[in-house]
Amino acid sequence: MKWDMSMKKSKRNKIPFIILFLIQTTLLGVSFYKSRNKKHLFTLLMSNIGFAYLLEFFVLNLFKAYKYKPKVIKNDFFDNIFGAILSQAIFVPFTALFLTASKLGWVWKLLGGIYFTLVELLFLRLKVYKHYWWKTVYTLILIPIYFNISDWWNLLLSKKNPVIRFISLFLMIMVTEANLLFLFASTRKIRFGFGKYHSWTEHFIIVPLYAISLALFSTMSFLKENNWSANLRVLLMSIGLDQFFKKYKLSKVKFKGVDYLSIRILMILLYGQFRDWVYGERRTVELENFGVEKVAEIVSNRD
Structure with missing residues (x-):
């Protein structure tokens, strides 16, 4: 009986994460489908994930701000980290990439912040996520800032x-x-x-x-x-x-x-x-250098 209850709870906890995974993966697919420079987009995506990982190191690993409960891995410690990976490597970065690639403005970024705030409140209510000292208002403030950093990073990367x-x-x-x-x-x-x-x-x-x-x-x-x-x-x-x-x-x-x-x-x-x-x-670099040298040689011969 206890095993059946545990299985039901595990299945119930997985569903919200699976639904969010499907939504965010769709956004990622659309971003790459529309992109002409997929290498550039992949670089931006990995950069976005890197920012989230560095924040997570302090917020989760060191200071235990919250806990994820996707019930995918039996070991609670690994399950918590796996939930963090889903959040910081998929849910938020995929959305940031979509907003940047689609060139959506600050209104959409604010809506994105509200969207993730509502998701967080829902996850808290479903008890698949738990706060220790973290507050939902932090999410509401930080997510739009994160989306803007993605835009700024993309611009400088392009340059x-x-x-x-x-x-x-x-x-x-x-x-x-x-x-x-x-x-x-x-x-x-x-x-x-x-x-x-x-x-x-x-x-x-x-x-x-x-x-x-x-x-x-x-x-x-x-x-x-x-x-x-x-x-x-x-x-x-x-x-x-x-x-x-x-x-x-x-x-x-x-x-x-x-x-x-x-x-x-x-x-x-x-x-x-x-x-x-x-x-x-x-x-490519070698060809560019060869081209420069060739032009210099032509100019030199003319002189």
């Missing part, structure tokens, strides 16, 4: 602002690394912490710091170009970082060496691809 490009690549790598580490943790392949026993609270405080460190080094390595030298530097750094964590007993890893190395190489190749999407492929 190829070097600072915005650098931060965008950093956020893309950080988000991917954080999601990968969540997958590893949920399958019990890796666990961070202090001392003999590593609690999940400690794990989810260390994970963002790990992801930020690796993302920052990777971004700096790929800044000039995506080549084998940059790939090798990032690989050596990631191996060194993992060895540091193992040496000081800050991580427990259940990976075979070959498996870990294969995954790490694939991720580094992906990060290099991110770099090319943000800065343009290496061949």
Whole structure:
């Protein structure tokens, strides 16, 4: 009987998240369908997710502002983090991308803020989400600001602002690394912490710091170009970082060496691809340089 009640509660909790997931995914599909530059749009999306992840690190991981209850994962701690990933990687960023890509003005952004405020109130009423010290008014204020940041970021990214490009690549790598580490943790392949026993609270405080460190080094390595030298530097750094964590007993890893190395190489190749999407492929840069040199040569010959 208790098991049946638990199953019913789990199903009831999932439904609001599934409905919202379908709505927001539709908005994402429309955004990409209409876009001519999908690489640019993907970069903006990952940047938006990165902003949300950085905020979530302080609000949820460190200061426990609220709790999600999607009842998708049996472990309550992972279920809470999974709910946060749905919110910060799908629900809000997908909407921000849609508003920016559709060039909708401040009225729509205010309506978007009201929309998410009403969703939050509904989730509270359905008891699939719980406040500790967070207040709904914070959502009402912060969401429209977040939507405006997306517009501003898109504009500067279009103008190829070097600072915005650098931060965008950093956020893309950080988000991917954080999601990968969540997958590893949920399958019990890796666990961070202090001392003999590593609690999940400690794990989810260390994970963002790990992801930020690796993302920052990777971004700096790929800044000039995506080549084998940059790939090798990032690989050596990631191996060194993992060895540091193992040496000081800050991580427990259940990976075979070959498996870990294969995954790490694939991720580094992906990060290099991110770099090319943000800065343009290496061949394009080389052709541009060749064109400049050719023009200079022609002018020189005429003189």
